[in-house]
Amino acid sequence: MVFKKRLDYGFNAFSVSNVPRAPRSIRKRDRTKRVVEDGRICAFELLASLAGKLLEEGESSASSNASAGHDHVSIGKDVKLETRYDDKPLKTECVGHVSCDASVVTSDWTTENSDNSKEPKHSENNAILEPTLTKAPPACSVQINDDLKYTIQKCNVGYGSFPGNLDGCSPNFGELCDGISENGVKREVETNNYPTMDPLEVSMTFPAPINSERDVKLPSRSDSVLNASFSRHRNDIKLGSRDDDEKFSRFNKLSNRFKVSRPATCIEDRRIRKLLTSKYWKAAPKLKDFEDSRADGGIKALQRKRKTYYDKCQYDTLYKRRKFFDRSSIVTSDGRIGSENVSNSPEKVTNENENKCRLVAMSHGACEIASLLTGHQASHKSDDSHVKLSIKSFRIPELYIEVPETATVGSLKRTVMEAVTALLGGRIRVGVLLQGKKVRDDSRTLLQTGISSEDNLDALGFTLEPGPVIVPPPICSEEPLLQLPCGSAPQNLTRSLVVTPALDTGVPDATPDPPLLTNSAKSVDSNYEHVSSQTDMLTDQNLSESRALVPVPAMNVEALAVVPVNQKIRKSELAQRRTRRPFSVSEVEALVQAVEELGTGRWRDVKLRAFENADHRTYVDLKDKWKTLVHTAKISAQQRRGEPVPQELLDRVMAAHAYWSQHQTKQQGKHHPGTLRITDSQADRIGFAVAIPTITM
DNA sequence: TTTAGGG
DNA sequence: CCCTAAA
Structure with a gap:
């Protein structure tokens, strides 16, 4: 009885925000148009x-x-x-x-x-x-x-x-x-x-x-x-x-x-x-x-x-x-003239250049390029039946570049780099050369081809050649800055190199085996399942870890080497989850305060009022947080996790929740914001808090 | 775009 | 936090 009375009083005391909800129509719109125009204008300028x-x-x-x-x-x-x-x-x-x-x-x-x-x-x-x-x-x-x-x-x-x-x-x-x-x-x-x-x-x-x-x-x-x-x-x-x-x-x-x-x-x-x-x-x-x-x-x-x-x-x-x-002015010619030297180009591509490229690539998380361009060719056969290869370098398609005599070496390098990049970024396939001969039959096993033979391994080479598939630009992984260079590599590799079996018919007899671009010694014939799982793992890892600011463990080379053709790989990439950012007590406090004033159906206003400067807190976030707060308030302290929220705040949450759930959150606009204060620590045990309005304007 | 809920 | 149906 008593409680009830008090409760009612308290609830009534909640004031409905006097802040009228602005008509959505005038809230924020015309941005889109403006944006577009902006962009254009800017462009023209x-x-x-x-x-x-x-x-x-x-x-x-x-x-x-x-x-x-x-x-x-x-x-x-x-x-x-x-x-x-x-x-x-x-x-x-x-x-x-x-x-x-x-x-x-x-x-x-x-x-x-x-x-x-x-x-x-x-x-x-x-x-x-x-x-x-x-x-x-x-x-x-x-x-x-x-x-x-x-x-x-x-x-x-x-x-x-x-x-x-x-x-x-x-x-x-x-x-x-x-x-x-x-x-x-x-x-x-x-x-x-x-x-x-x-x-x-x-x-x-x-x-x-x-x-x-x-x-x-x-x-x-x-x-x-x-x-x-x-x-x-x-x-x-x-x-x-x-x-x-x-x-x-x-x-x-x-x-x-x-x-x-x-x-x-x-x-x-x-x-x-x-x-x-x-x-x-x-x-x-x-x-x-x-x-x-x-x-x-x-x-x-x-x-x-x-x-x-x-x-x-x-x-x-x-x-x-x-x-x-992105490529542009560079064209590649068929595929496979030694990459070490771009014969037709005015200048040779030097190792230095390569290294530079590699560095660049690395620094930008484009490891794949580096991988493709470097590495040895040494290979050896493992004890088991797997053939382990260490690819030192790939041959890449011939690049024909023409630059003015007055061009600087630096510009030349860039040009070459672009050419290479374009090539790599484009549709490329991996070709296998055995003793100088191109192995076109994808269906043959390594054993049959002789690649498993130690003797032949030395004569084994890989080439990069224009492939049939256009590769969509890789999405870069998040947090580039913190991320280790290779962090995004997996994604890129998979993305850029993904070739569906069907498409992977560049080679005469296409086989289920997708062409693998590898920079590692991974066995060439990895099986699909393995590949895909790996990829997924990598992707996820990449996503989550990078987000957490944890350096992505250098994916082992093997992992990188695999180029999956799987379809489920992307899911994770799409929705990069935002980094988790637990609400601090002060944020909770602000949220509670705002909700007490505005109710639980005006999250946008809550956001504006209490989190306008917290761009990472969307109104949806606030709504969700409130939801969890309400839940938290209902469970025992032992069941709660994370940074403990002061009971006082939880009490307020309960009070406000009770109040606003009872009142239509909608009837806003008339009341003044009041300050609720939970004073009763006894009541909360019973399951509800008593709210005593301290201020009512 | 917001709100409201489910996942 | 994400995803979405509704509004």
Whole structure:
């Protein structure tokens, strides 16, 4: 009786917030549009500035400024790329940077699916196509027409002050190679390049000897927009220390206010997520690749939304990665001329260069490249029936690079790097050479082929050659900064190298065995199951550990070596869980306070009121936290985990919960916020707290 | 975009 | 925390 009375009193005392809920309509909207416009405007501005810069630089050599950007520019102008595949020369020559870029950049390219006979089911899912080789140049032109505009934008955005280049990515390379810079500007550049990648791949044509292909349709609009906005956003971002989420958040707030990129990204993200989780997955494994690539954007969006410091980093990494694989003006010729020396290029690629590349790759988490390029070739047979191989180096396709005589060595290196990157980032397959002969029969066992023989192992070689599958740009793993260089490698490897069996028909008799790109001594014929599981493990590990800021244990080489063709690999990648951030007591206090005032149905307002500066706490988070608090308050202290929440707060939680669950949270708007104070420590044992209003206005 | 809930 | 159906 008494209690009840008091309770009632208390409840009544809860005041409904006097803060009227703002009409959602005016809360936050028009961001999306604004964003888009922003991006465009920005792009144009950049373009304009670029043009101006170009003019200025017209006469003076770009030498004075050693910035990669400049170098890049110069190279871009003169680089001629030529691609040849065996007897079929395919070649692309960029005459006009802009135009060329356009062709390359287009992300919208749509190719009609021509022959995907191998995988009928795909046809059903035409909506999402996987990027594949473009058989004919025509596609390019089409795209160009359609997307020239976009391309330009991208160029602007991406390159900022860099005058149009054939390959938008080059600039980055320089930086990458130098390896160190982490500053926002560089990152920005790198990231920006990402969009061009797909197109490039498309434009780069490897007369794929192979069969099944999928045509891809890449939605580019969103990409471009996304990209643009993103890059723009990036301008405002500075990298901070990982732990400074809060600071970071605040910092970002400024830019966030404008929500430049959020809309697009959010949408994208959502869309992607949906795709990812949708049945398409299962229906069309292939799609995954595609989706993954798309996911990049989505993830970005996602992260952006989260606005956490390192989320941004992730973005950066993502873009970087893309950049990495972005190619542009470089063409590779058939596949396999010693990589050690790029014979046709003006200069040889030196070991130094390789090392540099490796460093770069490592620093950016693109270990795969390094792996591919380095390593020994030594191999030996193990005691058991497994053949263990240690690959020291891969031969890579011939690269034909043309650079002006005035180009600097550094620019040359970058160019080469790009070429290599493009190659690696593109569709490549691994070829096996035994005693100089290419082993084409994938169905043969190592034993049958003689690879198991010690004698032959010495004569065993691997090559990288243009493969039939277009590789979606790898999504970079999160927390690049903290992550160990190789942390993301697994993902990349899997992503970039994933080849579905069906597609993996580059070799005459394709077999279930997917081509493996390995940098390790892993036995060549690993079985699928193993592969997939490994991959999954790796992926997960990567995700979780990196998130936790725990250095990803160097994946053992073996693990990395495996290139799974599995489909379930990605799930984890898509939804990168946010790092767990337990609510502190003070946060709980703030939450309780806000809920007491606002009720339990206005989480957005709660967020605004008590966590506006905590970008990592979304209203959904707050709602969830409240849910758990209520639960926590109901269970015994012994059952509670984590940082103990003061009983006083739990009492308030219970009181507020009881009050608001009894009152429609909805009837807000009239009351004043009051301060509730739980004074009764006896009551809580009984299961409810007594709330005594101390202040009622 | 928010809210409300289930997982 | 994530994911989503609803609103």
